[in-house]
Amino acid sequence: MLKRLFLVRDAWREQFGTKAPVDLVADDSLVGSLPSDDHARLLQLRRNPRREGFADVRFVPYADPVFLRLARERGRYVISRDRFTDLRRKEPWVEQQSERILSWTTGADRRVRLHPSGIVPVPPHRVSQAIEFKDLKHLQRLDPEHPGHARILRSHWRCTALGCDTAMRWPDGLLSWPAVSRTGAAVCTCGALLENLGPRGVTRSFVVSDATAADLPGGLSAGEYLRFPVSVGDAVQLGRGTLRHGINLGAEELNPPVGVKRVSRVHLLLSMEEQPGSGGPQAYAVDLGSGNGTVVVRSSGATRRIEPGERVAFGEMDRLVLGDAVTLRLSGQRYFSAEQALPRELGDGGGGRTLLS
Ligand SMILES: [Zn+2]
Structure with missing residues (x-):
């Protein structure tokens, strides 16, 4: 297993020269998936990456978003067999500069060669499905099936x-x-x-993104950095800082946009309520007297600042903008209703194990 990592490293050096640095970013779970004979070598690699020809080696709970961000910030290549379907919205360059994502094949002569992995654009709903599946199955290890x-x-x-x-x-x-x-x-x-x-009642997913990021086709926003579920009967506070019954939109591990500073410590109350006689539950938001306010943007394009304490209903086509910095919308996805069968080809959120970037 680990041997393949070194073969890929050697292929990179052969094709791009020994001076081109290679970093390894891997899932923590890699350790458990390696055969025991590899453990000593892995330990050596972690202790002294340079001796093994790596500029940096790091292990994180979920490697994909970490190395895609590093590759974007530093203009680097990624070597992976993953197709990153769930991260296409967060990292649009994966589609725009797909030649920077390399895969590898082993020839009949057992030599490993690197080549562009042939990533093609996927429609927004496939991205949504992949995100929600990945969230459940890989971050939470929950499989709806x-x-x-x-x-x-x-x-x-x-x-x-x-x-x-x-x-x-x-x-x-x-x-x-x-x-x-x-x-x-x-x-x-x-x-x-x-x-x-x-x-738990009907559950919907909310999506938080950077309000200053450009829109993508299909009314979706780039710069997405958090999703969370809200069930009928739940009420949750959104703000910046640790909150009881609340979500911290500025939590460092989310890598929030810089503008998140404009969100108040206690900014918004979000709830999901049953609507008798209507088609399903309704989402409501109340601005909790935030410093920089909350704006509701209707599907018609009409925009209005909501009053402190005012309760507004909002639907799938509407958005809320907190402090001109953070956008909140309802995801089109409905969690694990009987009708929501996730396509099997997205079962691992885009496929493949990533060894190295
Ligand atoms: Zn606990």
């Missing part, structure tokens, strides 16, 4: 562990999906088993 996982997805969960940050922030139940243990139990980020609070 697995019966045990489906039960976890359709329930509300609470952590009761003493001293747990998540338990303090979400005393009435987690907003987002729980993690799953190896044995299929719902667990908290602190590691404690979660308490099942009963079934």
Whole structure:
């Protein structure tokens, strides 16, 4: 397994010269997937990357967004068999400069050669599906097609562990999906088993993006940096800083846009409520007296600043802009309804294991 990594490194040097630096960015889970004979070499690689011919080696929970961002910022190439379907919106250059994404093949002479991986544009709805599938399956290890996982997805969960940050922030139940243990139990980020609070209602996904990023075709916005689920009956605060019952839009690990500073500490209250007699639940937002305000942009293009304390209903075609900095919209996707069958070819969010960038 690890041998292939070195063969790819050698192919890069042969084609681009020994001076062209190579960094390795890998998923933490790579360690567990390697055969035990590779562990010593991996340790050596982590301790002394230069001796193994790498400029830098880093392990992160989810490598793809990290090395795509590094490649964009530094104008570098990426060597990967992944097609990054779930990251096309966040990193539009993957389609625009697809020649910078290289894959490899091993010839009959066992020599490894690098070549452009042939990434082609995909329609926006395929990107949405891939994002939501990847979020569930790879970040949360939840597979909507697995019966045990489906039960976890359709329930509300609470952590009761003493001293747990998540338990303090979400005393009435987690907003987002729980993690799953190896044995299929719902667990908290602190590691404690979660308490099942009963079934979760219809759940919709909200998308947060940089309001200053350019629009993409299909009314989608670039600069997307966060998605979170809200179920009927849930109410969640959005702001900048750690909030009880809330989401911190400025959390460093999200890599938020610089303008997020214009979002107030407690900015907006978002809820999803059942509408008797209508086609489904309705999303509502209340501006909580934010410093820089909230604007609602209707599908007609009509734009209006909402009053502090005023409650506005908004739908899939509308957007909210917080402090002129951050855009919030409803995703078109509906989580794991019976009708929502995810195409199998997107089952891993775009395919392939990434070894190196
Ligand atoms: Zn916990």
